Structure formats: structure tokens, C-alpha cells
Amino acid sequence: MATAFEQLRGRVLGLLAARDIDVGADPGAARRLVESETERFQRQLMRGALAGLAPFVDPADVVERLMTELVGIGAQLDQLVADPLVEEIYGLDGEITARLVGGATRYSEAPAQPGAVLAVLQRLVAGAGENFDASHPKVDGVRVILPGGRQARLSVSVPPRIDGTVSFSLRVPQKRNTTLRDLVSFGSLIPEAATFLEVLMRIRRVRMLVAGAPGAGKTTLLEALLRAAPPNRRTICAEEQRELNAPLLNGEYWQASKVESLADLVRSARVASPELIVLGELKGPEAWELLMAGTLGVGVVAAVHAEDTAGAFEALAVCATKAVPATPFAEIEARFAAMFDVVVYCDIDDSGELARRQITEIAVVPPQLSTAMGGVAVTPIFSRSDIGEPMELRSGAVGERLERRCNRLLARYGLELADVLKGAEVIW
Numbered sequence: 001m002a003t004a005f006e007q008l009r010g011r012v013l014g015l016l017a018a019r020d021i022d023v024g025a026d027p028g029a030a031r032r033l034v035e036s037e038t039e040r041f042q043r044q045l046m047r048g049a050l051a052g053l054a055p056f057v058d059p060a061d062v063v064e065r066l067m068t069e070l071v072g073i074g075a076q077l078d079q080l081v082a083d084p085l086v087e088e089i090y091g092l093d094g095e096i097t098a099r100l101v102g103g104a105t106r107y108s109e110a111p112a113q114p115g116a117v118l119a120v121l122q123r124l125v126a127g128a129g130e131n132f133d134a135s136h137p138k139v140d141g142v143r144v145i146l147p148g149g150r151q152a153r154l155s156v157s158v159p160p161r162i163d164g165t166v167s168f169s170l171r172v173p174q175k176r177n178t179t180l181r182d183l184v185s186f187g188s189l190i191p192e193a194a195t196f197l198e199v200l201m202r203i204r205r206v207r208m209l210v211a212g213a214p215g216a217g218k219t220t221l222l223e224a225l226l227r228a229a230p231p232n233r234r235t236i237c238a239e240e241q242r243e244l245n246a247p248l249l250n251g252e253y254w255q256a257s258k259v260e261s262l263a264d265l266v267r268s269a270r271v272a273s274p275e276l277i278v279l280g281e282l283k284g285p286e287a288w289e290l291l292m293a294g295t296l297g298v299g300v301v302a303a304v305h306a307e308d309t310a311g312a313f314e315a316l317a318v319c320a321t322k323a324v325p326a327t328p329f330a331e332i333e334a335r336f337a338a339m340f341d342v343v344v345y346c347d348i349d350d351s352g353e354l355a356r357r358q359i360t361e362i363a364v365v366p367p368q369l370s371t372a373m374g375g376v377a378v379t380p381i382f383s384r385s386d387i388g389e390p391m392e393l394r395s396g397a398v399g400e401r402l403e404r405r406c407n408r409l410l411a412r413y414g415l416e417l418a419d420v421l422k423g424a425e426v427i428w
Contacts (some may be wrong), residue, residue, distance in 0.1 A: 003113075004041070004056065009116065013119065034070070077170075086098045088215075094113055134158070137158045138156065141240075179227050182224065189391065199410065202228070206276070207299065208343070211303070216346040217357040226248075236278070274298055277299070282304045300339070320332050341365060343363050356387055360386070364397075379395055396418055
């Protein structure tokens with residue numbers, strides 16, 4: 001049997017729809033309706049007109065709870081979204097959990113009402129111009145606007161896809177403000193590796209690929225790399241949903257929309273005279289557009305999901321073949337390997353109570369690209385045998401061309417790349 005609050009909420013939602021009241025446009029009218037219906041419902045409860053239901057202890061609190069659901073996103077979701085430590089929220093019916101920035105999991109103290117969660121999600125999705133129901137039981141990664149104007153990425157499933165009422169994940173981008181030195185203090189990098197990455201970001205036409213599993217810290221590393229680039233470098237960052245927030249003195253942030261795909265953005269960026277294009281995550285045909293940008297002499301930093309550093313190029317080729325299916329897969333893979341100088345791998349261990357994220361390998365791509373079994377060979381410069389193990393310098397052989405470019409920059413500071421790899425500090 002539905003609770004008194006659930007029955008009142010259903011009555012309020014029905015009246016809002018019947019009277020065509022837009023809660024967002026006219027919250028005052030919505031509040032007046034909620035207050036009058038709560039008062040009327042409370043009188044019915046006190047007369048015993050609704051068998052088995054007790055009167056509300058605090059009708060004023062009921063009004064505020066209803067308004068929070070109508071105008072906000074529900075008390076529990078409101079609290080989680082407002083928490084700067086929360087980066088992703090998951091829900092299955094009324095059970096809500098959150099993944100924190102540090103990898104910990106937070107569970108809601110009390111379950112939410114599945115119907116209330118469903119109503120909130122429907123409103124968020126409707127605001128993005130989408131919908132879901134039994135005939136279309138899913139929404140995949142739609143960009144929604146949260147109270148206060150913040151953006152988030154929402155995926156939803158409802159029956160018949162699932163057995164319950166609703167399942168969802170809500171990714172809430174947090175302002176990271178992370179630098180490469182922060183990653184050293186977090187234990188993700190060693191100082192020598194951080195300085196090497198700083199050098200790479202300061203040379204012109206850097207070509208760096210960031211790879212890793214979902215949730216492994218790729219976006220955090222991209223943020224740190226952006227902050228290491230010279231502030232006067234003309235930079236265009238293209239993302240499906242805006243997550244990066246490093247200050248750009250000479251650059252722009254672009255975001256995909258219904259009228260412009262990520263591939264469209266990269267195509268436009270190629271002719272906008274950038275010195276550096278940063279792509280938050282490669283998933284599809286935008287990979288081919290990025291390859292075209294790289295061949296024009298533009299610096300490129302991009303991220304992709306992959307199992308390891310060498311496998312990152314296979315992942316890129318899989319994405320790019322969606323744009324040019326007639327081009328041989330091996331040819332595309334080889335072209336990506338020829339474009340990128342360095343690949344960095346981010347890994348995650350979430351087997352324990354707290355997830356642990358670390359950069360496990362920084363490798364260069366040597367000229368002899370193909371291995372005996374096909375694919376791409378890489379040479380680790382810094383690596384660790386596993387998460388939690390120490391990161392060590394494995395090789396100083398970064399390749400003649402990349403070493404020459406790094407040394408040209410470092411000569412201004414009386415250093416060479418070999419000094420940096422051995423721990424020399426650069427005072428920029």
C-alpha cells in the first residue's frame with residue numbers, strides 16, 4: 001500500500017499536469033497548489049477518510065519535501081550533487097550510492113521512493129529534450145541541467161529493460177584544479193615522470209595519448225596536462241560534455257550538442273588556427289578527424305578507453321573505422337602510431353574498500369611500429385609493475401626526434417632531457 005506521502009505526491013503531480021502548470025516557469029503557482037492540496041489531504045487523514053494512513057506529523061515539512069522533488073532533484077540527490085567529493089551517483093529503484101573522487105563508495109542512509117526518483121529523472125531528461133518509457137526504455141549519456149545550472153551526464157533504464165522501477169547513473173563533473181605536482185603528492189606519479197610530462201606539454205606540436213579504463217583518472221590527468229601547457233598557447237578543447245576547467249588565456253572550450261557532434265567540433269577546430277587540440281574522450285568517428293588534425297601539424301592531446309598502452313592504438317583504430325570503414329584497419333592503426341609521440345596509461349584497482357588510481361606507464365612510440373603479431377610496439381620510459389608498486393625509470397631512449405625537440409626547449413634552462421629523466425628539476 002502506498003504511503004500517505006506517496007499518495008499526496010501522486011495527487012499533486014496529477015493536478016499539475018491537469019492544470020498545465022510549469023513548475024520551472026511558475027514555482028509560485030506550484031507552491032500554492034502543493035500547500036492547498038497538503039492541507040486538504042491532511043484534513044482527510046485526520047478524519048480517518050483514508051483507512052490505514054496516519055496524519056502527517058509536520059505538514060509544513062511535507063510541503064517542503066514535495067517542493068524539493070518538484071523544483072530540485074529530491075533531498076537525497078540534492079545532497080549528493082552538492083557534495084564536491086561526489087563524482088558519480090548510481091541508483092536502482094530507491095537504493096542510491098555515490099562514488100567519491102577518492103574512490104570510496106557512499107551509501108544513502110535511507111532508501112528513496114522509486115516513484116519519486118523516476119519522476120525526478122523524467123523531468124531532467126525532458127528538460128534535455130529527450131524521453132523514456134516502456135516503448136523507449138533507456139537514455140544513454142544525455143546531458144542534463146541540474147538545479148543551479150550545473151551540467152551532468154545521465155543514463156537511465158526502465159522496464160522492460162530492467163525488472164524494477166528505474167536504474168540510473170549520473171556523472172557529476174567536479175572542478176579538479178589538479179596539477180602534475182598534485183598527482184605526485186597523490187602517489188600517481190614520481191617527480192621525474194611529472195617533469196617529463198611538463199617538458200612534453202611545453203614543446204610545440206606535442207602528440208600525447210592518454211589511455212585507461214573507465215574511472216581510472218584520464219580526465220584528471222588531462223586537466224593536469226592542460227595546466228602544464230604554456231598559457232599563451234592557442235588551445236581548443238572539445239568534449240561531449242564539459243568536464244575540463246583549466247584556465248585558457250588563449251583558447252576555448254567547445255561542447256557537442258544535438259546540432260554538432262564531437263566529430264563536427266574537431267573538424268571545425270582544425271581550421272580555427274589552434275596550436276593544440278585537446279579531446280576529452282575518443283569514442284567514434286571524431287578519432288579520424290583528430291588524425292587529420294595531427295597530419296596538419298597541430299598539437300594533439302586526447303584520451304581513449306584501452307586495456308594497455310599498446311592497445312590504445314587498436315582502440316583508436318576501432319573508433320576511426322566508423323568514419324572510414326573502407327580503409328584497412330592496420331593502416332589506420334599504423335597512422336595513429338605514427339602521429340602520437342607518447343602514450344600514458346592510467347589504471348584503477350577497485351577491488352578493495354577504496355579504489356586506487358595511478359599512472360602505471362609512460363611510453364614512447366618508436367619508429368618500428370609493427371610487432372611480429374601485428375599491432376603497435378611501445379617503449380616504456382617510466383612504468384610500475386602493478387598498481388601500488390613503485391614507478392621506475394625503464395629507459396631513456398625516447399627517440400632521436402622527440403629528444404631533439406625536448407633538448408631544444410631545455411637548453412634555455414641549461415639542461416638536457418637525460419638530466420630531467422634522472423631527476424633534475426626545471427625552474428620554469
